Amino acid sequence: MEAPPWCATLDGVRGRTLVVDAMLAGALAFIGVLGTWGAGQRPSGFKAVDGVAIGLAVVAALSLSVRRLWPLVTLTVVTLATSTYLALGYPYGPILLSFLVAVYTVARHLPLRRAAIASGAALLVLLVHLLIWSGPGLIGLIPGSAWVVVPFAVGTTMKLNRENADRARAELARKYADEERLRVAQEVHDVVGHGLSAINMQAEVALHLAERKPEQAQAALVAISRTSREALDELRVTLRLVRSAGEARAPLPGLARLDDLVQRMSETGVRVHLEVTGEKRALPTAIDLAVYRVVQESLTNVLRHAGTAPAVVRLGFEPEVVTVEVADAGTERPARFEEGHGLAGMRERVTALGGSVTAGPVAGGGFRVLARLPLT
Known part of the structure; x- marks a missing residue:
């Protein structure tokens, strides 16, 4: 039976990978707390960092603990948390690292068409803050797009390399x-x-x-x-x-x-x-x-x-x-x-x-x- 469109198949998802993902999520959560607090020390122009900002960074990071089990769910949570963070006017910070990892995971573990649609939708939601704050304006599309295009390209390349290696092994067998x-x-x-x-x-x-x-x-x-x-x-x-x-x-x-x-x-x-x-x-x-x-x-x-x-x-x-x-x-x-x-x-x-x-x-x-x- 085909897996639901909002999650990956459970094949190959083992306890070890879940532990690794949990450790990654914990590390990014720790970096998110310290980094977000440090980003609040920047010059004025952004909203002061508070508990909401840190909470959003932690939520985005911890959702990565199930990134290979539910890639689309993880991308949705991270995208909403990151977009809310930016829309509220908080300074750019480590929360974008969680977004990068979520886009990479979707490109790496889902079919290309589904991953491209999900990543494109995430990019549109992420750029909403450009319409709310005058800030960089349309020029901000370029760096904003890079946070999707680069991890998507890396994830797709890794997936294609893995599929080619699997086909080579199958042919050899x-x-x-x-x-x-x-x-x-x-x-x-x-x-x-x-x-x-x-x-x-x-x-x-x-x-x-x-x-x-x-x-x-x-x-x-x-x-x-x-x-x-x-x-x-x-x-x-x-x-x-x-x-x-x-x-x-x-x-x-x-x-x-x-x-x-x-x-x-x-x-x-x-x-x-x-x-x-x-x-x-x-x-x-x-x-x-x-x-x-x-x-x-x-x-x-x-x-x-x-x-x-x-x-x-x-x-x-x-x-x-x-x-x-x-x-x-x-x-x-x-x-x-x-x-x-x-x-x-x-x-x-x-x-x-x-x-x-x-x-x-x-x-x-x-x-x-x-x-x-x-x-x-």
Whole structure:
């Protein structure tokens, strides 16, 4: 429900801000008493300061204690008190500081159109004293207007800066959320895509051997059961990373589970040969996961496009770079091919870590993926 036009919304008005405003009001009230009394010591031409003058200065100052809770009410009270003070002929004094703060608050916390109308009305009421006292006459419009124009401009500028900062933060949060959704989508794609491809291949083997070699068909069904269970477990870990923050997390897959991945592929009929060059060592978590996902997605593509063609996985550990190469000896593919979601996600994952990926058909048949990831 929209807030009434005479007050601001209560959102963001907390006890701390009310305490700060109360302290400001108290300080201005103290300054108002001393300053107004001191202003009465000026040369003649103004009405002598008395209890009414001091009372009006105190009322204007204390009304600022709720300035962010009820900006328009505060501006109305301060304007009436200040205009009455000036209309009675008292000397200019600290009461104008309260008026300045009230105009700033309206410009800072209310919509621009409403704040402009309220400030314009306050200016007209404030200048009434120029019609009562001959004093400065129309020349007094200039300094009188400044007490509205300056705080209004400052308040509006502060509000626009705050809104721009809020929009920038919201845009940044939206960007981070989109990046996180993309990361989760890539993880789910890698897990589900690999699992379903392996299950599909094993299911075809089981159907083909069901009547002629039931014992081999049963082995394929056992492999389907194990592959689906492992894929579900890994999917649960990935989803748990999204739901939990700061909780104990199950370890993500990495090179420690590469032998299990090769074993699962072998059960589908794809012979995978693993070669390691250089001194094998522990990798940073993000790189370890990226290397595993590159191998997983590449072998999944072997299942999808090369059938049971043999594949080789080469890991190279260099001082500052780790390389991953996956090549198969499948049928020859066109030199120009369309990059799917798997390869695109793999490229984004590796590029985000400062690495590079090259992928394409090999002369004479087969397909090759080569990824290089820096360790620094």
